[in-house]
Amino acid sequence: MGDAVLALDRVPADDFGFTLGLRDAVGGDRLVRLGQCGHLTLEQAAPVRTFRWSRGLGHFPGWWWSVTTGHHVGYESWLERDHVRALDYDRDVVGLASQPFWLHWNDGRRKRRHAPDYFARLADGSGVVIDVRADDAIEPKDAEAFAVTAQACEQVGWRYRRVGVLDxxxxxxxxxxxxxxxxxxxxxxxxxxxxxxxxxxxxxxxxxxxxxxxxxxxxxxxxxxxxxxxxxxxxxxxxxxxxxxxxxxxxxxxxx
Incomplete structure (x- = not known):
């Protein structure tokens, strides 16, 4: 990740109050100032959350083999799987990672964090951060997290999408x-x-x-x-x- 990655206990929030938590290939956690992460290859990031499979979870996680990337991309629900499939089909998408980072911020009362579902790299070099949630499954705290994530993406020059049920x-x-x-x-x-x-x-x-x-x-x-x-x-x-x-x-x- 280069010089932009600093020790976990040394990274203050940037001017907008955001830091990104990343996980390397061997499971080490790091924080990055938002303003320093625009050049990072987040489409190759390791998932910051563990995908769990167990009886009674109520959702259906799994791994999608992506022809775009040549490796597996995780999903935590069938709705996410639908969107991973659609992203794999999209010829503008050249890179894709699931659960690519934690976005950390302070809402004025307490520290908050949110892990977007996907980061996609497009053929023109731009980045897209994607959250997958059906319209009728968005709680107020989710809506707040999505709005904050959109704000953070705007600051660093990424696009942000919150997508729901596919046609x-x-x-x-x-x-x-x-x-x-x-x-x-x-x-x-x-x-x-x-x-x-x-x-x-x-x-x-x-x-x-x-x-x-x-x-x-x-x-x-x-x-x-x-x-x-x-x-x-x-x-x-x-x-x-x-x-x-x-x-x-x-x-x-x-x-x-």
Missing amino acids: PVLAGNLRWLARYRHPRCAGRAEIGQRLREVFASPAPLLATAERAGDRIAVLPALFHLIWQQELVADLAAARLGPTTLVTPAGSVGGAR
Whole structure:
């Protein structure tokens, strides 16, 4: 983390009252002044909280293998898993870490802290801090923490998002396509090339794919190309099916 990381008991809050708590790869905890952390690679940060699995917790934590990063990213609920999946699909996202830091502040009465759910690095080099919480599950203390986190992000030049339940159609399509995200699903190079040829202009999914070969061989490769967004479909309009219109990425009037 370089010179910006100081000893835990030596770091005062910055001018805005914020410090960030980080955890290194061997489990050591450090604090960083907010104003000194803009250059840190938080998309590679170790989770500051432990992901726990035990009976009766009432939530469903796990690890998502990210094709974007090549390693696992943690989630603490199925809603978080939906958003990790969507972030993995997003071509603008080039790095992703779960529970990347503790944000520490004093609310005037007591010391507070909040661990955002994700930090995403975008292709343009900017950073996005993300909290995942359904609209109907936000308590007053949560709303305060989210507002403070947004303020801290503004000071350091990161974007902040609080996201809720994904559209069910989009979530379902991403859940299906994610089965084919691994590079092994691309199949033989000639299959991918043939699919690019038959979908050179907008065409229905199943009948057109069968022009490229046997469906058992070509459909996994087709879904992989859609996940990679070399071929695209409108994933928010309707569930993927035989008549879904598939088109090359970037084509005029094509689905995004």
